Amino acid sequence: MADDHMPQRSDRLGLTDDELALHRTVFASDALKDMVIVLSGGAGGIGRAIAWLFARLGAHLVVVGRNQGKLSALTSNMTAKGLQASACAADIRDADAVARLFDTVWQTHGRVDGLINSAGGQFPQPAIDFSVKGWNAVIDTNLNGTWYMMQTAARHWRDNKQPGNIVNIVVVTTHGLYGIAHSIAARSGVIGLSRSVAVEWAPLNIRVNCVAPGAIETEGWNVYAPEARAAYPRSNPMMRAGSPWNVAEACAYLASPSGAFVTGETLTVDGGGQLWGETWTTGKPAYFIDKDT
Numbered sequence: 001m002a003d004d005h006m007p008q009r010s011d012r013l014g015l016t017d018d019e020l021a022l023h024r025t026v027f028a029s030d031a032l033k034d035m036v037i038v039l040s041g042g043a044g045g046i047g048r049a050i051a052w053l054f055a056r057l058g059a060h061l062v063v064v065g066r067n068q069g070k071l072s073a074l075t076s077n078m079t080a081k082g083l084q085a086s087a088c089a090a091d092i093r094d095a096d097a098v099a100r101l102f103d104t105v106w107q108t109h110g111r112v113d114g115l116i117n118s119a120g121g122q123f124p125q126p127a128i129d130f131s132v133k134g135w136n137a138v139i140d141t142n143l144n145g146t147w148y149m150m151q152t153a154a155r156h157w158r159d160n161k162q163p164g165n166i167v168n169i170v171v172v173t174t175h176g177l178y179g180i181a182h183s184i185a186a187r188s189g190v191i192g193l194s195r196s197v198a199v200e201w202a203p204l205n206i207r208v209n210c211v212a213p214g215a216i217e218t219e220g221w222n223v224y225a226p227e228a229r230a231a232y233p234r235s236n237p238m239m240r241a242g243s244p245w246n247v248a249e250a251c252a253y254l255a256s257p258s259g260a261f262v263t264g265e266t267l268t269v270d271g272g273g274q275l276w277g278e279t280w281t282t283g284k285p286a287y288f289i290d291k292d293t
């Protein structure tokens with residue numbers, strides 16, 4: 001089977017629910033049977049791919065985001081296909097709302113087996129121009145919000161003597177992504193946190209990993225200028241954007257028994273972008289443009 005390719009379209013970004021309902025997968029249809037998975041950012045471009053894949057593998061998906069309408073539209077489409085999904089609106093930056101979210105899920109299902117943190121984002125701006133409010137908005141969303149979700153999930157697993165599994169979606173922090181330094185700082189924090197608690201929480205039978213996507217075409221790209229977006233597919237040696245499905249299957253690998261001996265790891269899904277290529281979300285400064293080539 002050839003690698004999948006994103007259909008070339010100019011009118012929209014990412015994959016539709018109809019496409020996600022049918023997308024081929026290498027995973028067995030019962031790989032996540034009866035697992036209850038909490039998925040933040042579940043109605044986003046990458047989140048929806050994770051939601052569909054995981055539900056098609058037998059899990060019940062609890063999708064989380066701030067916009068109830070987007071969540072309900074997704075879960076209606078999923079349940080119409082016979083899949084198990086429910087929606088819970090919450091702002092991950094609100095620690096009390098996160099606590100209520102997990103209380104509700106445990107009361108409803110009596111268990112949670114996995115947490116995928118896909119909620120996140122940033123705006124492109126040269127770091128020298130960040131306002132205090134802008135900096136805090138990105139750190140609060142991507143570092144603090146992710147941490148509230150991780151810690152709350154872990155406390156329930158500890159208190160219920162249940163094993164657990166966390167996958168945090170981050171960005172590539174090591175090379176090649178510029179104009180979003182606030183997000184690189186926040187995601188580096190999440191990667192460090194994950195490595196640290198992977199050890200602290202191993203005695204609780206909780207695994208903690210990250211997935212670092214490269215350029216993955218989703219509607220999240222709409223916050224970037226058209227010229228920046230046009231360059232993203234050329235930011236890696238494969239010279240194309242990845243699909244949300246590539247990220248979803250990486251998450252399935254880590255969240256299912258296939259990842260049973262993997263913890264504290266960051267799995268990079270970027271077409272080799274961390275080795276070759278660069279992404280300037282704010283446009284490449286003239287200083288770096290070699291006029292002789």
Ligand SMILES: CCCCCCCCC/C=C/C(=O)SCCNC(=O)CCNC(=O)[C@H](O)C(C)(C)COP(=O)(O)OP(=O)(O)OC[C@H]1O[C@@H](n2cnc3c(N)ncnc32)[C@H](O)[C@@H]1OP(=O)(O)O
Nearest residue numbers: 121122123131133134137172176214215220221273274279
């Ligand atoms: C090798 C690897 C290859 C890798 C190649 C990868 C390429 C792609 C890179 C990554 C892609 C993705 O992640 S795409 C998917 C992610 N999705 C997104 O990023 C979209 C979501 N973004 C957001 O929602 C926002 O940016 C975020 C700040 C995070 C949260 O929003 P909030 O609603 O809390 O915040 P807002 O109220 O909008 O804004 C709060 C303040 O933030 C500042 N602010 C917000 N937007 C701003 C803007 N455009 N320019 C300046 N400042 C801004 C202002 O100070 C705002 O205050 P006021 O002045 O008072 O308003």
Ligand SMILES: NC(=O)C1=CN([C@@H]2O[C@H](COP(=O)(O)OP(=O)(O)OC[C@H]3O[C@@H](n4cnc5c(N)ncnc54)[C@H](OP(=O)(O)O)[C@@H]3O)[C@@H](O)[C@H]2O)C=CC1
Nearest residue numbers: 041043044045046065066067091092119120121216218220
């Ligand atoms: N697409 C790409 O190229 C890349 C993406 N990533 C990262 O992957 C993750 C998913 O990206 P993608 O799906 O493309 O982005 P989207 O913007 O499509 O989805 C992000 C989702 O996060 C939710 N969200 C944002 N803030 C909050 C909050 N405070 N509380 C709860 N939910 C929130 C949003 O839902 P709502 O608005 O309803 O709250 C939205 O559905 C993000 O962390 C992103 O930065 C990393 C590298 C590359």
